[in-house]
Amino acid sequence: MSSFSAVLNSEWTKIRTVASTLWTLAAAAIVTVAISAALCAFISSSFKDMPAQEQATFDPTLASFAGMSLGQLAMIVFGVLVVGSEYSSGMIRTSLAAVPRRGSFLFGKLLVATGLALVVGLVTSFVSFFVGQAILGERSIGIDEPNVLRAVIGAGLYMAMIALFSMGVAAMLRSSMLSLGILMPFFFLVSNILGAVSATRKVAQYFPDQAGSKIMQVIPGAMGSEKVPYGPWGGFGIMALWVVAAVVGGYLVLRKRDA
Structure with a gap:
C-alpha cells in the first residue's frame, strides 16, 4: 500500500467498521448536549439564587458547554481505541506490514x-449552543454577538484536540487499558482537584484541558472562575503544545520499537 490516499482509505475503513469507536463518538455528542441542556435548565430556574459575582460574570455561551467535561471522556475513549485496539488485537503487525513507512501509517x-472527531465536535458544539440558548430564554445570547462564534467553533476544536491528544498518548503507551487508566483519572479528577486548590492552581491552569477550555469562554473569569494570564487562543495554543508533544512522542515510540 504505497500511496497516502490508500492509507487514509484503510484507516477510514477500520474506524467505520468497528462499532465501539462509532458508539463512543455518539456518546460524546449525546452526553455533552444532554448534560449541557440539563444544567442550562437548572441555571435558568435558579439564576436569582446564584451569588452576585456569578450573576455578574454569567457566560451563557459557556453554560451551553457545561456537559463538555463528561462528553470529553467519551472522546478520550474514542482516541485511545483508535490506536490502542491495533495493539490489543495484534492488528498492528498486519498494518505495519501493509504500510512499512511508520510515519505514514x-x-x-x-x-x-x-x-x-472534529466533525462530531463541531456538530455537538453547535447543537449544544442552540439548545442551551433556547433553554436559557431571556438570559441567552445570539451567535452573532462578539466572540460567540469563536467560542462555539472553539468547543468543537477542543473536542478534536482531546481525541488527538489521547491518540498520541495511546501510541506512546501501546495499551488501551493503561492509556485509559492514566487519562480518565487525570482529566476527570486530578486536573479538577489541582485546579480547585490555591496552592496548585497556577500549575493546573497550564494543563491541556484547563488551558484549552478557555476558548469556550466569552466572558473572562466567567461564572466566578479564576482569571488566567492568557487569552482564549493563548490557552488553545498551550493545549496544542501538549497535543504536539503527545503525537511526537507516539511517533518516536512507534518508529523505535517493534510491533
Missing part, C-alpha cells in the same frame, strides 16, 4: 480519526 490514522 500513524499520521494517516491520526488525520482520519481527528477529522472525524
Whole structure:
C-alpha cells in the first residue's frame, strides 16, 4: 500500500467498521448536549439564587458547554481505541506490514480519526449552543454577538484536540487499558482537584484541558472562575503544545520499537 490516499482509505475503513469507536463518538455528542441542556435548565430556574459575582460574570455561551467535561471522556475513549485496539488485537503487525513507512501509517490514522472527531465536535458544539440558548430564554445570547462564534467553533476544536491528544498518548503507551487508566483519572479528577486548590492552581491552569477550555469562554473569569494570564487562543495554543508533544512522542515510540 504505497500511496497516502490508500492509507487514509484503510484507516477510514477500520474506524467505520468497528462499532465501539462509532458508539463512543455518539456518546460524546449525546452526553455533552444532554448534560449541557440539563444544567442550562437548572441555571435558568435558579439564576436569582446564584451569588452576585456569578450573576455578574454569567457566560451563557459557556453554560451551553457545561456537559463538555463528561462528553470529553467519551472522546478520550474514542482516541485511545483508535490506536490502542491495533495493539490489543495484534492488528498492528498486519498494518505495519501493509504500510512499512511508520510515519505514514500513524499520521494517516491520526488525520482520519481527528477529522472525524472534529466533525462530531463541531456538530455537538453547535447543537449544544442552540439548545442551551433556547433553554436559557431571556438570559441567552445570539451567535452573532462578539466572540460567540469563536467560542462555539472553539468547543468543537477542543473536542478534536482531546481525541488527538489521547491518540498520541495511546501510541506512546501501546495499551488501551493503561492509556485509559492514566487519562480518565487525570482529566476527570486530578486536573479538577489541582485546579480547585490555591496552592496548585497556577500549575493546573497550564494543563491541556484547563488551558484549552478557555476558548469556550466569552466572558473572562466567567461564572466566578479564576482569571488566567492568557487569552482564549493563548490557552488553545498551550493545549496544542501538549497535543504536539503527545503525537511526537507516539511517533518516536512507534518508529523505535517493534510491533
